[in-house]
Amino acid sequence: MVIGLHVSSIVIGLHVSSIVIGLRVSIIVIGLRVSSIVFGLHVSSIVIGIYVSSIIVGLQVSSIVIGLHKSSNVSGLHMVSIVIGLHVCSIVNGLHKSSIVIGLHVSIIVIGLRVSSIVIGLHEASIVIGLHVFCIVIGLHVSIIVIGLRVSSIVIGLHETIIVIGLHESSIVIGPHVSSIVIGLRVSSIVFGLHVSSIVIGLLVSSIVIGLHESSIVIGLHESSIVIGPYVSIIVIGLHVSSIVIGLPESIIVIGLHVASIGIGLHEPIIVIGLHVSSIVIVPYVSSIVIGLHGSSIVIGLHVFSIVIGLHVSIIVIGLRVSSIVIGLHVSSIVIGLH
Structure with a gap:
């Protein structure tokens, strides 16, 4: 049980039940076995019951309920995909079972590879990747980076950029303002280019690139490589597993020889470990x-x-x-x- 008075609340009940009460913004609940109940007083509420039932009561904006085994609307690649865009646009790709998206202002993208994915973006963009069971993330202002090597990855950025790398299952990226690039060499990839150009090379399966302003180049020799350059340019070479870089104003270069490399540069070149700006x-x-x-x-x-x-x-x-x-x-x- 979760009670969020101002911003958000997230509850995940894997076996029995999940209950959430949010007074101001949003609530997300995923009940995989029995039931889920949500009450949103102001903005929105979303519930997905995969096996038994789902109940939602939205007093002002919207409410959506989807039962995968009882009843559902069908418009996707394999099983079920449902999208509701209240203002601009929404995109959903359901590879196996279902995907649900609700965008209140701008856009939302969801990809569910195995079971389900749920995303609620209140202002700009939100991305969710469910590799096996579920993934949930809420970012309010700046940026979020998540790397799931085996299981899952979740990211939601409301203002700037977000990057997610799944080395074995999937990769998804959405940059509402600057840019985001993701390359998944094993399962799936998705790309959205808004302004200039993006280049991605996936040696095994697929590649996805999102360049909003200038250019980005990624070379994955064995597993994957990811680069995000909002202003100038970024080059990343992952020799064995993965490499991740985020440079906001200038440029960044990262080389991961065996496992992983992560760099976040907020003002100048990176760093892989910044003592003052990031950790x-x-x-x-x-x-x-x-x-x-x-x-x-x-x-x-x-x-x-x-x-x-x-x-x-x-x-x-x-x-x-x-x-x-x-x-x-x-x-x-x-x-x-x-x-």
Whole structure:
């Protein structure tokens, strides 16, 4: 049970039930086995019951309910795809079962590879990728980066950019203002070019590129490579697994030789680890703890857990096995517990 008084609330019930009450903005609930109930008083509420039932009550804006086994509207590639765009546009690609999107202002893109995907973007854009079960993310202001090597990836950026890399299942990118590029070499890829040009080379299956302003080049030699250059240019070479770079004003170059490389440059060239602007931590086995007071914090726990506390801007946590906990006091907080 979750009660969010001002911004958002997210609840995931894997077996029995999920209940959420949001007083101001939005609520998302996914019940995979039994039931889900949502009450949104102001903006929107979305519920997806995959097996039994779903109930939604929206008092002012909109409400959508989809039962995959009972009844559903069909307009997709394989099973079910449903899109509702209240203002501009919405795009949905359901590869296996279903995808649902609700965009209140601009645009939303959802790709569900196995079971389901749900996204709610209140202002600009939102992207969700469900590789096996579900993925949920809400970013309020700046940017979010998530890398799921085996299971899932989730990102929602309301203002600037977002990047998600799934090395084995899928890759999805949406940049509402600047640019985003994703290359998934195994399963699927999607591209949206708004302004200039984007170039992507996928050696095995497919490639996806989104260039909003200038240009981006990516070369994946074995697994995948991802680059995002909002202003100038970015080049990334991933020799074995993956490489991720985000440069906001100038340029960034990252080379990951074996596992992964992550760089976030907010003002000048990158860094892979910035002591003042951003913080990046990768712990392959046990735990990671990061506290960023002003800029940003990123934590990746590959086996056990990750904990992050950011007081001002943004926090990202990925727990691939057990749990993840995040507390953001001002802007945004993201928690992903896969198991």
